[in-house]
Amino acid sequence: MRKKGDANPFKKMPTILTPEELMDKAYRRGEKVASELRTTLIGVPKLLKSRTVEEHKIRTMASVVSDNLLKIISKTPSIDRLKPFYKELVEVMVGIDEFKKSLGAVKWASDLVKKLGNEYAKKARRAKTPKEASGFRREFVGRTASILKQIYPNLAFLAVAREKLKDLPTVKELPTLVIAGYPNVGKSTLLRKLTGAEPEINSYPFTTKGLNVGYIGEDIQVVDTPGVLDRPLYERNDIELQAVLALNYLANMILFVLDPSEYCGYSIEEQLNLLKEVSDLFKVPIIVAINKIDLVDGERLKEIEEKLKDYRVIKISADKDIGLDELKKIIVDELLRTE
Numbered sequence: 001m002r003k004k005g006d007a008n009p010f011k012k013m014p015t016i017l018t019p020e021e022l023m024d025k026a027y028r029r030g031e032k033v034a035s036e037l038r039t040t041l042i043g044v045p046k047l048l049k050s051r052t053v054e055e056h057k058i059r060t061m062a063s064v065v066s067d068n069l070l071k072i073i074s075k076t077p078s079i080d081r082l083k084p085f086y087k088e089l090v091e092v093m094v095g096i097d098e099f100k101k102s103l104g105a106v107k108w109a110s111d112l113v114k115k116l117g118n119e120y121a122k123k124a125r126r127a128k129t130p131k132e133a134s135g136f137r138r139e140f141v142g143r144t145a146s147i148l149k150q151i152y153p154n155l156a157f158l159a160v161a162r163e164k165l166k167d168l169p170t171v172k173e174l175p176t177l178v179i180a181g182y183p184n185v186g187k188s189t190l191l192r193k194l195t196g197a198e199p200e201i202n203s204y205p206f207t208t209k210g211l212n213v214g215y216i217g218e219d220i221q222v223v224d225t226p227g228v229l230d231r232p233l234y235e236r237n238d239i240e241l242q243a244v245l246a247l248n249y250l251a252n253m254i255l256f257v258l259d260p261s262e263y264c265g266y267s268i269e270e271q272l273n274l275l276k277e278v279s280d281l282f283k284v285p286i287i288v289a290i291n292k293i294d295l296v297d298g299e300r301l302k303e304i305e306e307k308l309k310d311y312r313v314i315k316i317s318a319d320k321d322i323g324l325d326e327l328k329k330i331i332v333d334e335l336l337r338t339e
């Protein structure tokens with residue numbers, strides 16, 4: 001079986017501190033180390049004592065700042081190694097270039113603060129007077145604060161990016177069926193019936209409803225897309241469209257659900273137009289499920305099937321459990337075969 005891949009890779013990104021918060025944290029840790037040291041250095045000559053205290057203060061502050069920045073980088077997934085689905089969404093939501101640039105700036109600052117920490121710690125250790133030792137420490141603090149100020153825009157960008165990206169849907173790296181169709185045609189009923197359990201609800205960029213994800217056994221992922229693939233594309237702005245297009249990287253097969261009873265509130269013509277759009281947009285096999293067959297007579301069904309001659313069609317009732325075993329078999333055969 002294929003590796004399942006993990007959850008949304010941005011979930012692990014740490015909270016990004018502001019420069020002030022980070023300096024504060026470093027300062028407090030430095031003070032703590034210094035006060036602990038002072039108690040162990042009672043009786044030590046004044047110059048030696050202040051050299052030691054300042055050196056350790058500098059080293060502590062440098063590593064708090066440098067490690068904190070480094071943690072942002074190590075806990076952020078490498079953009080170049082992201083799955084195409086996530087990569088596409090990062091591009092749409094925050095921009096890959098700016099994202100990489102900001103991480104680069106953070107790395108630069110982390111390295112520089114570490115280097116300065118070493119330099120100033122050595123200087124403090126060799127200071128000629130206690131005043132000079134504390135002067136070196138103050139200089140180090142000033143330079144560190146100004147480095148952090150310089151990367152403030154990058155940190156702010158990353159904080160916003162994290163906020164947006166941490167809620168991306170959790171999808172696994174499995175053969176995936178994407179369900180499309182107008183609202184109320186029976187998509188979520190079908191998802192529930194196909195996957196057995198209540199689907200996991202994930203948010204999805206630029207929609208209010210999100211993605212619902214379920215699994216057929218351990219091998220197939222089924223994604224329902226309320227608010228994403230359920231209305232004509234011309235009604236969407238560019239950014240929404242790109243979020244729809246990102247599904248191209250997720251879908252191995254589309255199940256388009258059609259409601260022949262039109263109780264969903266959309267005419268057959270409207271539904272066929274959306275089907276045409278979806279099939280033009282996605283370069284993967286499409287199956288059309290004519291749902292709610294319990295609500296229409298045979299004559300009407302024939303008429304509709306006639307209009308779907310170009311598609312692979314299956315007639316079902318999600319609610320009344322008609323044709324679902326056959327549909328499931330088609331999905332499993334198709335997805336595990338094309339894998």
Ligand SMILES: Nc1nc2c(ncn2[C@@H]2O[C@H](COP(=O)(O)OP(=O)(O)OP(=O)(O)O)[C@@H](O)[C@H]2O)c(=O)[nH]1
Binds near residue numbers: 182187316
């Ligand atoms: N009679 C009948 N009703 C059905 C069938 N399938 C779904 N329904 C009903 O149709 C209504 C809409 O079904 P949903 O599964 O919520 O539709 P949806 O497409 O997920 O709707 P959105 O979440 O708004 O996109 C519900 O009241 C279902 O009970 C069916 O095969 N026969």
